[in-house]
Amino acid sequence: MLxxxxxxxxxxxxxxxxxxxxxAAYPITPQTHIVxxxxxxxxxxxxxxxxxxVESEFSxxxxxxxxxxxxxxxxxxxxxxxxxxxxxxxxxxxxxxQPIVMTIANRSLGAPLSIWNDQQDSxxxxxxxxxxFYAEDNQEAADLHMIAYKVCEDxxxxxxxxxxxxxxxLTHTYxxxxxxxxxxxxxxxxxxxxxxxxxxxxxxxxxxxxxPEYYMEFRYEVDRAMERAKQxxxxxxxxxxxxxxxxxxxxxxxxxxxxxxxxLVAMGSICGTAKDAxxxxxxxxxxxxxxxxRTYRPFPxxxxxxxLKDVSTVAVLDKNISLxxxxxxxxEVKTALYxxxxxxxxxxxxxxxxxxxxxxIAAIVDLAEKGKGDMFYGLRTEVL
Amino acid sequence: MRELRIHGRGGQxxxxxxxxxxFAAFEGGVYAQAFPAFGVERRGAPVQxxxxxxxxxxxxxxxxxxxxYIIVQDPTLIGDVDVFKGMKEGGIAIVNTEKPxxxxxxxxxxxxxxxxxxxxxxxxxGVPITNxxxxxxxxxxxxxxxxxxxxxxxxxxFSGSMADKNVKAAERAYNQVGGAA
Numbered sequence: 126m127l128x129x130x131x132x133x134x135x136x137x138x139x140x141x142x143x144x145x146x147x148x149a150a151y152p153i154t155p156q157t158h159i160v161x162x163x164x165x166x167x168x169x170x171x172x173x174x175x176x177x178x179v180e181s182e183f184s185x186x187x188x189x190x191x192x193x194x195x196x197x198x199x200x201x202x203x204x205x206x207x208x209x210x211x212x213x214x215x216x217x218x219x220x221x222x223q224p225i226v227m228t229i230a231n232r233s234l235g236a237p238l239s240i241w242n243d244q245q246d247s248x249x250x251x252x253x254x255x256x257x258f259y260a261e262d263n264q265e266a267a268d269l270h271m272i273a274y275k276v277c278e279d280x281x282x283x284x285x286x287x288x289x290x291x292x293x294x295l296t297h298t299y300x301x302x303x304x305x306x307x308x309x310x311x312x313x314x315x316x317x318x319x320x321x322x323x324x325x326x327x328x329x330x331x332x333x334x335x336x337p338e339y340y341m342e343f344r345y346e347v348d349r350a351m352e353r354a355k356q357x358x359x360x361x362x363x364x365x366x367x368x369x370x371x372x373x374x375x376x377x378x379x380x381x382x383x384x385x386x387x388x389l390v391a392m393g394s395i396c397g398t399a400k401d402a403x404x405x406x407x408x409x410x411x412x413x414x415x416x417x418x419r420t421y422r423p424f425p426x427x428x429x430x431x432x433l434k435d436v437s438t439v440a441v442l443d444k445n446i447s448l449x450x451x452x453x454x455x456x457e458v459k460t461a462l463y464x465x466x467x468x469x470x471x472x473x474x475x476x477x478x479x480x481x482x483x484x485x486i487a488a489i490v491d492l493a494e495k496g497k498g499d500m501f502y503g504l505r506t507e508v509l
Numbered sequence: 510m511r512e513l514r515i516h517g518r519g520g521q522x523x524x525x526x527x528x529x530x531x532f533a534a535f536e537g538g539v540y541a542q543a544f545p546a547f548g549v550e551r552r553g554a555p556v557q558x559x560x561x562x563x564x565x566x567x568x569x570x571x572x573x574x575x576x577x578y579i580i581v582q583d584p585t586l587i588g589d590v591d592v593f594k595g596m597k598e599g600g601i602a603i604v605n606t607e608k609p610x611x612x613x614x615x616x617x618x619x620x621x622x623x624x625x626x627x628x629x630x631x632x633x634x635g636v637p638i639t640n641x642x643x644x645x646x647x648x649x650x651x652x653x654x655x656x657x658x659x660x661x662x663x664x665x666x667f668s669g670s671m672a673d674k675n676v677k678a679a680e681r682a683y684n685q686v687g688g689a690a
Contacts, residue, residue, distance in 0.1 A: 127535075129532045129535040129536075155547075242547075261568075291570075293544075293545075293547035294544075294547075297544060297545060298543065298544040298570075299527075299528050299531055299532070299542065299543040299544070300540075300541070300542045300567065301535060301541075394570045395570070396568075397568030397570050398569055398571055400568050401568055401569045480572050481570070481571060482571040482574070483569070
């Protein structure tokens with residue numbers, strides 16, 4: 126049954142139903158409503174969790190790491206500068222193979238200070254060993270949390286995950302969302318069964334130093350787990366579809382791609398606006414489609430190559446920039462399509478919350494079809 | 510799809526109005542989406558909030574530039590802000606003002622309903638907060654939401670006598686604009 130609610134509230138409600146045992150987070154715009162809601166739920170005894178109040182994001186994730194290592198299902202949420210402060214702990218959590226789920230309310234990074242949306246924060250943690258899933262709308266944002274716990278806690282995976290949804294654009298938007306009941310979530314997501322746990326009776330060490338004889342193998346194992354996470358996500362997404370009727374078994378999702386000459390590639394809420402723009406362009410006879418990337422890590426290179434094998438032009442929308450070499454998604458899509466013959470162009474768009482309209486999407490398709498790309502779109506040249 | 514843009518000042522409850530109008534529309538059986546013009550809110554500064562209504566699932570995420578409807582909470586905004594900017598031909602504007610002949614540049618083809626929501630709010634609520642009153646005016650002028658789901662939305666936000674007062678303020682505006690529409 127659809128209910129009308131704010132995106133942040135939908136996420137808090139679904140996290141509650143995932144039964145985390147320890148929550149540690151530090152409030153930061155635009156993530157705040159999520160952790161306020163969860164703190165209230167803990168205070169009201171609606172959720173049997175310990176909520177650890179901390180003085181920083183570094184401590185928030187450190188508390189989660191310790192609690193996870195002790196055998197608890199844990200949850201955190203952050204964004205932007207908060208995630209930047211967690212940088213060190215992020216690498217440790219992945220290296221120690223702790224299945225932490227953390228919501229990222231995507232926001233740009235300073236300087237200059239900006240509270241508005243882009244995806245620079247999570248993208249900048251690309252190499253940390255966290256799985257990264259991106260939601261197009263608040264339904265998908267809520268649903269991906271259940272899938273994330275299932276994938277992360279799989280004993281063949283044991284990696285942490287970001288569930289990313291666009292700050293303000295989704296976090297602060299009210300729209301209809303179907304929330305599964307507690308019983309339905311319990312049926313999908315069993316109680317956490319730790320692979321190992323810190324136990325004084327059976328001591329073990331995590332994250333000890335590794336000499337050059339061992340370090341590389343640890344990174345190799347994380348990379349292998351990332352690769353296995355593709356199948357684990359597909360399986361968890363299919364099971365989700367069977368139970369709830371919303372199928373997330375695809376790492377990438379095509380929209381009107383069947384006969385498309387030009388394909389847009391994007392992640393997150395911009396996909397919704399792109400779909401509306403594509404419908405309008407289709408009415409004018411333009412053969413345009415969209416490939417939405419749901420899992421940025423692991424990166425679905427083969428799935429992208431398969432989905433785009435028949436298109437001649439590809440326009441990647443990047444809400445981030447790897448300064449000095451273009452957008453992070455574009456770089457990887459170009460690698461995935463190497464040798465395919467398609468012309469692949471990258472567009473840096475919507476940094477720091479700049480609004481994207483249907484006409485912007487159409488303008489980018491025009492640019493790509495004219496062979497103009499690898500550029501910032503929508504720069505105000507008068508202030509440069 | 511129909512689109513509403515609400516103009517107000519920080520503290521006047523524009524964002525709440527957007528949420529409650531969208532909630533009432535959803536309760537009435539359509540898809541709705543409400544969101545603020547995201548910013549660092551300051552009391553008294555011009556703000557905007559947006560609502561979309563559609564019979565199909567809403568995917569569009571941009572702000573609203575060509576609204577079918579606008580609500581102007583504060584007449585002093587006119588002049589500071591081009592509240593009518595981009596309005597569609599045949600659009601409907603609900604303006605809170607005590608002067609039905611208020612001076613403004615109303616675009617051709619836009620129907621304007623004025624209502625002295627401040628007086629109604631002062632009489633019913635005891636405070637000059639006009640958002641709930643204007644929701645009643647919006648319902649009557651546009652038909653996008655019905656009075657019953659609107660009252661339900663207000664009662665979901667307010668409780669006790671405050672809920673009754675807000676519902677009454679909305680009903681007064683509904684009847685007043687309904688008589689004119």
